[in-house]
Amino acid sequence: MRLYNTLSGHTEEFTARDGEALMYVCGITPYSDSHLGHAMSYVIFDTLRRYLEYRGLKVKHVQNYTDIDDKLIARAGREGVPMDEVAERYIREFERDTAALNILPAHIYPRATQEIPAIIEMIEGLIEKGYAYPSQPRDGSSDVYYRVEKKADYGKLSKRSLDSMLSGARIEPLEGKENPMDFTLWKGAKPGEPSWDSPWGPGRPGWHIECSAMSLRHLGKQIDLHGGGLDLVFPHHENEIAQTEAYTGEAPFSRFWVHNGFLQMGEEKMSKSLGNLITMREAIDRFGPDGVRIFILGSSYRKPLTYSEEAMAAAKVAAERLRVAVTCEDGGTGDPVDGAPYKERFIAAMEDDLNTSAAIAVLFDLAREINRARDAGRAVGEAQSTMRELAGVLGLRLEAADESLAAAPFVDLLIELRKELREAKQYALADRIRTGLAELGIVLEDGAGGTSWKSA
RNA sequence: GGCGACGUGGCCAAGUGGUUAAGGCAGGGGUCUGCAAAACCCCCAUCGGCGGUUCGAAUCCGCCCGUCGCCUCCA
Incomplete structure (x- = not known):
């Protein structure tokens, strides 16, 4: 099939190198309810996967959970519960809702907190090769930064140059960084934060490194397709490319980069930080x-969709x-x-x-x-x-939602009664049954083979 | 400031150089029905504006107007 590849900027013929498509999709950070925007992304990649499989291609699908993150720590602090408890709760919700949406489960759902050794190994490798460096230690731990100037093609996915990034007014130079665009691979622990031991003291992984490490560990050095929302192009995916290709010495890290457009909420995008969202649960209900x-599928996956x-x-x-x-x-x-x-x-x-x-x-x-x-x-x-x-x-079930309704036998009884009334031409009474059921959300339809019903 | 996307009927949304501009929803008129519902039939747009390229443009180019996204956590 033809697929638009963000990396090349063109539509290209998609094939898997070894008969099996290796696909990595960026997952959620489970710190609050998932919303319709998430549903959009996962429905789209689910449909892509279903189609590839329909066409006879084997697909191996990996999707991560970012279960360590500032917002997760903050939320856990506010609730006074451990971070993994918060993560666990929202992961369970996510899995319940995506299952309801008939989204096929990924084959592997790695979690950042369970991949720490692989992450540390990768950071060490990057330091050895000169692509990363630790900051001056404070309180016995250091940050580790990725050196963006070391690799000439940094910016190739988002089509930006380091110069143009630096001219943007949003970057605050951070003490200890060689270049303001250098990004964090490892964050030294602050007091009270969850942390893991490392060669640079206690700390936790930065956001981008986890996806690289997990993709490497579960799918290999080079994959066929990497997906996510359009907002991930920069910096997340750009950084993933940089660190993975620097580490493995093989390019491209992913042959195809596929990004879905955003769900708009009126004039703005739907997002957790703006608080203008419809949860997946509510939309499904x-x-x-x-x-x-x-x-979601009624419009193009690459264009913005307005709720x-x-x-x-x-x-x-x-x-x-x-x-x-x-x-x-x-x-x-x-x-x-x-x-x-x-x-x-x-x-x-x-x-x-x-x-x-x-x-x-x-x-x-x-x-x-x-x-x-x-x-x-x-x-x-x-x-x-x-x-x-x-x-x-397309993942459509096209099933009636009412098959196991507890009231079904009573509805059937009323339909039987109404049938007799109609045969006796007692239409006023028969219609009362129909309108009464309609008010309760049960719609009757008289067909050639009898009366059927469904819940509205 | 830099990069990018979008503007198609009342609403949503395909189509990106050439027969009658998909499809859904809503609306109007019919058929069917005791009446409805469902279903079926019919009707309902010249593509933001201006200019250009071309035998021919919604589709390519330029300018303008409008909307949005990314550049900072974000699917």
């Missing part, structure tokens, strides 16, 4: 997993439309609908830099064809299974 996925209640509600209704087409009863034995042309169009769309929007449009076209054919007494079973297969590539 209100619009359903398929609704959330259709909202609105209206758009989310539209996506929920749209998901229902697909569900009806894929679950409706067969029309009969007439001329069967051929799903093949739709499958071809779907694949062509996905091949083109993951054009999920066009792929979804194909699903809607197929849905219309199925509905039309069913009304005409034609066989639609095969077309429905094609549709189910393609929807599955």
Whole structure:
């Protein structure tokens, strides 16, 4: 398939070198609720992975948890509980919500705190090769910085030069750094902070080094695809490239760099620091997993996507439309609908830099064809299974949400009662049952084969 | 200040040089239905503005207007 590569700035043919695609996706820092913006990123990379697998490629997917970080420490301090307890809580939430969104679990979820030896080893190697240096010790521990000037191609991912970075007014020169852009590989411990022993005294890893160390350890020196949100391009991914390539001496660290656009909240981006967010949980509860996925996949993964209640509600209704087409009863034995042309169009769309929007449009076209054919007494079973297969590539379940509702037997009883009333032409009473159930969130539909129901 | 993205119907959103500008939602009119719902049929845009290149541009170039992101933790 064709994929846009941030590193080259072009769309290129994506292939895996050894028949198995090695894919690393930057994970979350588990210090508070995950929001719809996170859902966007992980739904997109999940869809990419599903598509690659659908096309017969094996994928090994690693996604980290940054379970040591300033905000995590601050949160734990505020709550008066250990840091790992906070991390554990939000990791569990994240896993629950991503599972609800039908996001396939990664094969390995490394955590920074469990990779300390690998991180230290890598930092030592960088110092030996002259790419890193410790600062003057204070209170028995030092920071370690990466020397950005040592490698000539620093800035190749984000397409910036060191000069242009330095001309930006935002960088504060830090005491002990040779160059203000040098970034931290190891942070010397401050009193009361969680820390690990190291050759530079007690401390903890900087943000960027963990991903390099984990990627190296779990996937090897060179990988096929590294993904994350657009905001990670600089400095995070730029720094990962610098330190990994300096350490291994092999380039490129990752052949493809894929970044998703941001979820906008009205005029601003949705982010934890701005506090303007819809949590993953809330979005799933209100619009359903398929609704959330259709909202996200309905636009291009590289463009900014703007959240609105209206758009989310539209996506929920749209998901229902697909569900009806894929679950409706067969029309009969007439001329069967051929799903093949739709499958071809779907694949062509996905091949083109993951054009999920066009792929979804194909699903809607197929849905219309199925509905039309069913009304005409034609066989639609095969077309429905094609549709189910393609929807599955987008991670859509297209299942009714109400199958195990506790009230189901009572609803069935009321439907039976209403049927008798209708047969006796007692329409006023029959309609009272229907409107009464509607107010409780149960929608009745009278079809040729009887009355069915669903929760709204 | 530096780098970048975007502006398509009421809303969301594909399309990036050439038949009638995808698809979804909403709206209007029909069919079906006891009435609804669902489904089906029909209707609903010349692509921010100006100028240029071209036989031909939403699609390429220039300028302008507007919106947003990154450069600092962030999917």
